[in-house]
Amino acid sequence: MTTAAPAATTRASAPNRPADVIFKAVSTTAGVLILIALAGVAIFLVAQAVPAIIGPLPDDDSFWAWVWPLTFGTLWSAFLAMVMAVPMAIAIALFITHFAPRRLASILGYAIDLLAAIPSVIYGLWGIAVLAPFMQPAYAWLAENLGWIPLFSPPASGTGRTILTAAIVLAVMVLPIITALCREIFLQTPRLNEEASLALGATRWEMIRMAVLPHGRSGIIASSILGLGRALGETMAVAMVLASAGAVTFVVVGSQNPSTIAANIALRFPEAHGITVNMLIGSGLVLFAITLLVNAISRWIIAKTTVDGGR
Amino acid sequence: MSKRIEINDLDVYYGAFKAVEGVSLEIEPRSVTAFIGPSGCGKSTVLRTINRMHEVIAGAYVDGEILLDGANLYGSGVDPVNVRRQIGMVFQRPNPFPTMTIRENVLAGVLLNNRRMSKGDQDDLVERSLRGANLWNEVKDRLGIPGSGLSGGQQQRLCIARAIAVSPDVLLMDEPCSALDPISTLAIEDLIEELKQEYTIVIVTHNMQQASRVSDKTAFFNIAGTGKPGKLIEYDETTRIFSNPSVQSTEDYVSGRFG
Known part of the structure; x- marks a missing residue:
């Protein structure tokens, strides 16, 4: 008690240093601005969406019946992209950090980072001009020979501009984010843990399973969620590649594809007027809510799986 | 279980750098041998060559041979993974796997070799290994908690339990107490x-x-200067090394006259 009292007085009488005051003001303003921007976006979305949500809409449908196929398409394409991208990204990151010779590893690292620098419109062009025609024969084959699997029910698309093509483009686009983050996390695996497993007679792969992957678990989830966020919100590439029909279907090789929220907004907004504008903004609100939910879930998972004491 | 180690004219290189030169010594089974010497003298390096853990560092290789009961660990066709399964190692800082429970940590090495092991056998092995590491009484009621939840000394004993669970021929310890308090x-x-x-x-x-205190024989390593390879200076009964060594630099080192 006797020692605490003088400490308190010093703190109370500490001079207000100008640099501290300025820095505090600047950082507080920055923090508040973020909140204002977020609140502004949310208010705008809600206010503009309300007329569409309470209706009536021109073609007598409810807003939710209209937005559901778009929501489905957004989730389904992002899901397909993640199924392809996450295992691939983890494999590439492991190869770079634990298998490749150092020279090759750094070249590969740069190449992956370069993928992230390509604008999405280029991915769209590539998807429409190269990937779709390239994949079309494969889709036809899948529909013909594996058509009994619901995913590949015939008829196959004649252009190749299916949701699977869009998902492949998305997967390539999110790959660099996930790979780069996973690589950083795998590099941070405590050397002690790696050596512990090697000293027990683990092979390289067993060492990765015992030390690297458990340590990187929450990081893998976090990076996947970041990638998922990008896949959900990606607009341009999907708008260009996907030939959509607004259907709700799990078929990935056909021509009746669901569209995504973001692509639909980009394609329809220029000609929209009146209530259609409110409908599009309403779908934007749905996308906003989905992304918010995804982030909340990821934070929860990360908090649950983070382990301390590894280093 | 216990085997004899024979090191013959061992040189260790990290790339072009020669870290250790001309080490020859014989270690009897069922004995404790201590490696002492100043930092950078290559004693840890030599220890790591006994289970080929030095190979974890890119560019490291050895010249010479290490025989385990007559079998050369560096013979052609010898898999380092198999060498490490016979020769256990305990590290400077306790390193239980943070995501594994105490029980899983003990079983980690065994399950690498032998995936199909009945639950009863596993329980026996966990108890036997933890008893062997003097840790059983402290953790028997909480085998399901993460290994990282124990104190430093307990973690180190958990690592020893993990190492002896695979019934190795040899146990290597690289400064096992340097991160621990005197009681531990x-x-x-x-x-x-x-x-x-x-x-x-x-x-x-x-x-x-x-x-x-702990060793039967002691090997003293020294280094002539930075950038020079470490060498084995003297290897003898511990009592002799600490009372009446035959080399002057050993005496200087153990009596604290240089360091």
Whole structure:
């Protein structure tokens, strides 16, 4: 008690240093601005969406019946992209950090980072001009020979501009984010843990399973969620590649594809007027809510799986 | 279980750099051998060559041979993974796997070799290994908690339990007490004394009292200067090294006249 009292007085009488005051003001303003921007976006979305949500809409449908196929398409394409991208990204990151010779590893690292620098419109062009025609024969084959699997029910698309093509483009686009983050996390695996497993007679792969992957678990989830966020919100590439029909279907090789929220907004907004504008903004609100939910879930998972004491 | 180690004219290189030169020594089964010497003299490097852990560092290789009961660990066709399954190692800082429970940590090495093991056998092995590491009574009621939840000394004994669970021929210890308090150090030293009944133990230590307390024989390593390779200066009974060494630099080192 006797020692605490003088400490308190010093703190109370500490001079207000100008640099501290300025820095505090600047950082507080920055923090508040973020909140204002977020609140502004949310208010705008809600206010503009309300007329569409309470209706009536021109073609007598409810807003939710209209937005559901778009929501489905957004989730389904992002899901397909993640199924392809996450295992691939983890494999590439492991190869770079634990298998490749150092020279090759750094070249590969740069190449992956370069993928992230390509604008999405280029991915769209590539998807429409190269990937779709390239994949079309494969889709036809899948529909013909594996058509009994619901995913590949015939008829196959004649252009190749299916949701699977869009998902492949998305997967390539999110790959660099996930790979780069996973690589950083795998590099941070405590050397002690790696050596512990090697000293027990683990092979390289067993060492990765015992030390690297458990340590990187929450990081893998976090990076996947970041990638998922990008896949959900990606607009341009999907708008260009996907030939959509607004259907709700799990078929990935056909021509009746669901569209995504973001692509639909980009394609329809220029000609929209009146209530259609409110409908599009309403779908934007749905996308906003989905992304918010995804982030909340990821934070929860990360908090649950983070382990301390590894280093 | 316990095997004899014979090191013949061993040179260790990290790339072009020669870290250790011309080490030859014989280690008897069921004995404790201490490696002492100043930092950078190559004692940890030599220890790591005994289970080929030095190969984890890119560009490291050895010249010479190490025989385990006559079998060359560096013979052609010898898989380092198999070498490490026979020769256990305990590190400077306790390193239980943070995501595994105490039980899983003990079983980690065994399950690498033998995936199909009945639950009963696993329970027996966990108890036997933890008893062997003098940790059973402290953790028997909480085998399901993460290994990282234990104190430093307990974690180190957990690592020893993990190493002896695979019934190795040799147990290598790289400064096992350097991160521990004196009480925990004492617990580990007592444990080494017991483990000696069953295993060949090689321990690297910076603590000369520890070397004189736990070891039967002591090897003193030294280095002529930075950038020069480390060499084995003297290898003899521990009592002799600490009372009447035959080389002057050994005497200077153990009596604290240089360091």
